[in-house]
Amino acid sequence: MKLTTKLMALTAIVSASSASAVELEVMxxxxxxxxAAAVAKFAEAWDATGNTWVDGAIAGGGDTARPIMVSRIIGGDPPAAFQFNHGRQAEELIEAGLLLDLTDVAEAEGWADIVNPSNLLDACTVDGRIYCAPVNIHSWQWMWLSNGAYEKAGVPVPTSWTEFAASADALVAAGITPLAMGGQSWQQNGAFGVMSVALAGTDAWLAVNRDKNAEVAGGPEYARVFEAFGAARELSAGLNVQDWNQATAAVINDTAGAQIMGDWAQGEFAVAGEVAGEDYSCLPGLGEVAVLSTGGDAFYFPVVDDAEITAAQKELAALLLSPPVQVSFNSAKGSLPIRGDVDLTTVNECTQKGLDLLAAGNLLPDGAALLSPDTVTQLNDLMTEFWNTPSMTPAEVQEQYAAIIADAD
Known part of the structure; x- marks a missing residue:
């Protein structure tokens, strides 16, 4: 088995070694x-150590997958590792003592020095102990635009949300749906969050999401966002898709002008052979605010009564943050690596925009790190109700939104 010097030291910390081949089910x-192309990079790296990655992919996104994962864990049949988002999703599992403490791995590998921004490691830390391995930086703060759709419509590719809204009539006249939106509630609430940052501003967004300020949520800054969200609802009419990647495909196929979606959409553009700056364009902060949110994915490892599996879990945790794996995975995923000491000279212009914002410190925490899962679920439900109920006015949904924020934890 190929182990770095640090990993060899790490195996001395734990009571067993993964010198023999170990199968790990990863959900x-x-x-x-x-x-799929991105997660294959993790699998290839793990298999190259002589171990075996047993892929436990669950279709349907996080809202579908998380309950299944939790059920497996509390039911006594846990996978060896599982993906959650950065934030508060694993709090109860940690409190119940069901997740492996990775502090020894983090210290041996120097995660405190390499994870950037540091709040990603903070999101893995409870009572001074580290329980997850952050693997990327994903930001919701993007709009993706089809250059071909705008060429067909005969208008320039917008450089801001304001210009996009003004271009909508030309797109419709050319038979193109202005805004691609899938039918899942997390997509609609996620897009609303992006619009909130861009149109209400970062101070108002932090007041609502961090400080739980219901007055701001019900005030004039957010009224502008809800009016724009109502307009966005109209701009998506005619495109009936469910999954986020189906909405991305409409942008790729030039049947939709744009999509508000996190930078994971870049993986779909890459698989389709699309080139940033030529086939599609990207607007961080909807072109209104130069900012990047720092969400993303992390892997947790359930506690198991098997020293060999535990040692292999810790080896995998270290591997996920190693420089070559960080480059290969994030290049395929469309995300940014969580370590700044890797070579990213070959990234495309959209990824470079993200790196520039990261370097400049133009960052916001991800909303999921500030709001409890229960609050996020309530907001998801509210936004999808609004999106699918044309008779519901922006003022009505804002009133209900402010009430949820008032009770948020």
Whole structure:
């Protein structure tokens, strides 16, 4: 087995070695074309150590996958590892003592020095102990635009949300749906969050999401966002798709002008052979605010009564953050690596925009790191109700939104 010097030292910390081949079942919800290509990089790296990655992909996204994963864990049949987002999703599992403490791995590998921004490691830390391995930086703060659709419509590719809204009539006249939106509630609530940052501003967004300020949520800054969200609902009419990658495909196929979606959409563009700056364009902060949110994915490892499996879990955790794996995975995923000491000279112009914002410190925490899963579920339900109920006015949904924020934890 190929182990780095640090990993060899690490195996001395734990009571057993994974010198013999170990199969680890890894559960995740990366099932689209771009996502599958990315997770294959993890599998290839793990298999190259002489161990075996047993893929436990669950279709349907995180809302479908998380309950299944939790059920497996509390039911006594846990996988060896599983993907969650950065944030508060694993709090109860950690409190119940069901997840492996990775502090020794983090210290041996120097994660405190390499994970950037540091809040990603903070999101893995409870009472001073580290329980997950962050693997990427994903940001919701993007709009992706089809250059071909705008060429067909005979208008320039927009450089802001304001210009996009103004271009909608030309797209419709050319038979193109202006805004691609899937039918899942997390997509609609996620797009609303992006619009909130862009149109209400970062201070108002932090007041609502971090400080739980219901007055701001019900005030004039957010009224502008809800009016724009209502307009966005109209701009998506005519495109009936469910999954986020189906909406991305409409942009790739030039049947939709744009999509508000996280940078994981780049994996779909890459699989389709699309080139950033030529076939598609990207607007961080909808072109209104130069900012990047720092969400993403992390892997957790359930506690098991098997020293060999435990040692292999810790080896895998270290491998996921190693430089070559960080480069190969994130290049395929469309995300940014969580370590700044890797060579990214070959990234495309959209990824470079993200790196520039990261370097400049133009960052916001991810909303999921500030709001409890229960609050996020309530907001998902509210936004999808609004999106699918044309008679519901922006003022009505804002009133209900402010009430949820008032009770948020």
């Amino acid at each position: 995740h919800w990366w099932t689209s074309g771009g996502e």
